[in-house]
Amino acid sequence: MKASVIVFPGSNCDRDAAVALEAATGQAPAMVWHGDSEIPASDLIVLPGGFSYGDYLRSGAMAAHSPVMREVVARARTGTPVLGICNGFQILTEAGLLPGVLMRNATLKFVCRDVLLRVERNDTAYTSRYARGEVIRFPIAHKDGSYFADDATLDRLEGEGRVAFRYCNATGEVTQAANPNGSRHNIAGIYNETGTVLGLMPHPERLADPALGGTDGANMFLSLAETLH
Amino acid sequence: MNIAAHAARAAEGITPEIVAEHGLSANEYKLLVAALGREPSLTELGIFSVMWSEHCSYKSSKIWLKKLPTEGPQVIQGPGENAGVVDLGDGQAAVFKMESHNHPSYIEPYQGAATGVGGIMRDVFTMGARPIANMNALRFGAPDHPKTRHLVAGVVSGIGDYGNCMGVPTVGGETNFDPRYNDNILVNAMCVGLADAGRIFKAAAKGIGHPVVYVGSKTGRDGIHGATMASAEFDDASEEKRPTVQVGDPFTEKLLLEACLELMAEDAIVAIQDMGAAGLTSSSVEMADKGGVGIELELDRVPTREEGMTAYEMMLSESQERMLMILKPGSEKAAERVFRKWDLDFSIIGYTTDTGRLVVRHRGIVEADIPLASLAHAAPVYERPWTKTEPQATVAAEEVPAPNSQLGALERLVGSPHLSSRRWIWKQYDHMVMADTVQRPGGDAAVVRVHGTGKGLAISCDVTPRYCAADPFEGAKQAVAECWRNLTAVGADPLAITDCMNFGNPERPEIMGEFAGAVEGMAAACTALSFPVVSGNVSLYNETNGIAIPPTPAIGGIGLIPDIATMATLALKRPGDVLMLLGAEAGHLGQSLYMQVMLNRSWGAPPPVDLEAERRAGDLVRALIRSGSLSAVHDVSDGGLLAAIAEMALAGGHGVVLDAAPGPMPAHAIWFGEDQARYVVAARPDKADAIHKAAAGAKVPLRLLGTIGGDAIRLDGEPPLPLAVVRAAHEDWLPRFMAHG
């Protein structure tokens, strides 16, 4: 699998994503500078976490207008899988590739810790290695991670099975206590209509190495490697 | 007084009043005139005032700092550069330093703390290192002081927002609450970076006619007089002065970091220096002075963000996120390309010269023309009078009232402001970015993996101010020893330290005595533990209306774990494992947390540190960790033995069954005494014999404490204390306090 990681000014999980991708695929991804309008032929495009443009104005808003994003949108529209992690998710919503917005956490504070997620589907390129309903552990690290969409949009997302992951407790129950940021419906990640674009706030690349305390995240990259080779 | 008023007065000549406002004594002004050979211009006065300020010149501390050991086979660069450098083997080096941003953080906690973090990171990447971990050592006033909550909230979010945006994990620190910090909080930030040992960048300008290049953000009227402010005692009026606060821009700093590292990969830079306190002045003076060259600046070329800035303002501005470099001639274009790519200002603002002078031109006028030697070396150095802090009597355990219940006391201790969990703080710091944090906050030391290797860097920040207040010498020794112990407890070889010496007004002999005592204590411990000082910072005048902070020599240490597979953590892992104490028990309760929390006062001498015993115990523990003999390790510090055990139980989620305290010492002295050089370790029962033997061989006392198991802390003769209760006490205090108090 050939992946490209887009680097915006202020991206800071680009290397982390690259390390996890290389570990899963055996191949280093291409690192693509935001100013470039060309992206090499890729089986997967990753928008990494960080603080693109300082997250000033609104998280992800300025990066969504970066020259490279026109090309990302075009590729996504023709079916190339695009994975947005944390700031990448925020950019995807701002760019209109995913519905809704990521608002300030209900606590108003940055939060960095592990959370539990329920895998809602395992029939996408991202999740084939997980079981449906499986509870996995990923870290989160964000201040603007509260997923918001209006009722109609939420109904559509739920109806079309486009919720990828939900914050849950150890037994997989979706509870208020398990919601770290006030996201509606405990949404941690969503897909586009075709399941090819995934945006999620938690960081799979941060628990993809036993030395870091877990490997639940590695399975996402391994799923991609197996499905997209 | 505003700048325009200054300028107007200058036209009438420099009055004694103006001199005083610049923080220079009448005698210092005389020295200045002698060094310059004439009366200064206002701009020159400003330049002298910042260079001769306590902050830049170390005039009160210099003679004492010379006593600190700074050498060792691991040291690549000791004090004197932007940060210290130690060897990590394999051609790699760690670059690290700690710095204070106390006064700015009290005035504007968010921006003060944020710019403190930004400043220390610049010190590290200036040397060619990529920052890989941040730490923060915080001292706040009493929890019930009306300002404390606001200050905690602002400082923590300022530190978090800056480090988080930079993508550098903030992996640990320490936090104290004490009424003596009510009006003088301390915000000490530490940064550790990773560099190629053979590619360390320094500040010494070399060569004549080389371009002096300004990069980064534009210059505004930020923090003018910041450096002099940081060196002047607070009074009630200074809260009203509200100096121009520096605002941090972590996004620009992130760009600056990437641009600098990108240019450093090429062969373009002769010397580089960040613009920190005293901005353009100190960066240009230091580079020129270190390299023995002169420097000419053309201020019309300085990128400014405000109209009509004067030479005085430009030379003294403390706008953040700026760097000064001396480039190799011919590399200007390549350098400019890099900085433009990252959307940063780039301007050639001068040249090195062979005159040995700092010449500053603005709008065709020579605003300053000063022999560099007078700025850097003619600054006064004071041997201030000092009086030794009276040592206090050692308190016998019998003199300290016992609690009704040991476990009840434990519950109160771990739920007190002093020992409660700092999770509320570190949760707001991204401590995992860079995906190398192999030991997260909450343990004895944080550990970050050296990227791409199996090596780990352990980092810890330590000092116990109440010990230092009672006995600066023993307290400073203890701070170094505890740092060394915390690094050892995760299995690291301690390498070296940085420090942040926070004290009151050095013009008072008793404060100077605290400083002297602390330096000597540090020196003794650093020498005995082969743990040299490679960088540091002195922050004096931390006092308000004559009330000084307790002496606070914060120690930031790093250590190397050759193979992170052998790293130890404090979490109890296996029911059935045995728990042991390594180190001698003397039941020392003087200045203990037990006294402070249970009796609400502190007295007596702090626990003495036997450095020989410290070394023996540490070397033993490290060897046991490396040989895979231990399943958990934690040092004993604040709160004593029982607190250490409780922290291990909480971290692992396993209870313990403890044997009764051995006589004849009172039980509370055993459980809460803060004797030094001790570790609690856990091991499989079948390893106990070998551990006994190793301890005997190393002459380290060992006592069996009990067994791991259950979900409570059990102590003979007392009802068990459920872990859930301990956890609630430990975790609740800080979030509850921050929510409403």
Next chain:
Amino acid sequence: MKARITITLKPGVLDPQGKAIAGALHALGFGAVGNVRQGKYIEVEVAESDPSRARAEIERMCEQLLANTIIENYAYELEAA
């Protein structure tokens, strides 16, 4: 010209910041405080002297970047700078 733009959350969109401010004001003893909403305020200078053209520019900026029109409304005033 100079535009003074205010960006506010649409009615119905939860505003945790506004709620927190209201709570803090109550805690400070401002008992008469009711609903609080927080938004953004942005001043933009535009080198455009024709008001209607300036207006068009500002609106495009708001639509494209300054506001997220899924959750935010914007309003502005123009002023000769």
Next chain:
Amino acid sequence: MKARITITLKPGVLDPQGKAIAGALHALGFGAVGNVRQGKYIEVEVAESDPSRARAEIERMCEQLLANTIIENYAYELEAA
């Protein structure tokens, strides 16, 4: 009554957000954009019908909480709610 409060950085105080927004607007092709400053906008409802008392309340709120008067200025308008 309802107060519409705008909080702006004092002149001379660095405004990283404004700077970044200006950069982004330029990149989007809004060449005529000059200086940009970002501030906050807060709407506060107060159960107080006397305008001068409402004014005094709002000012105290701004001084005590809403504005960081070390680096920010505030201004407001009152409106019968």
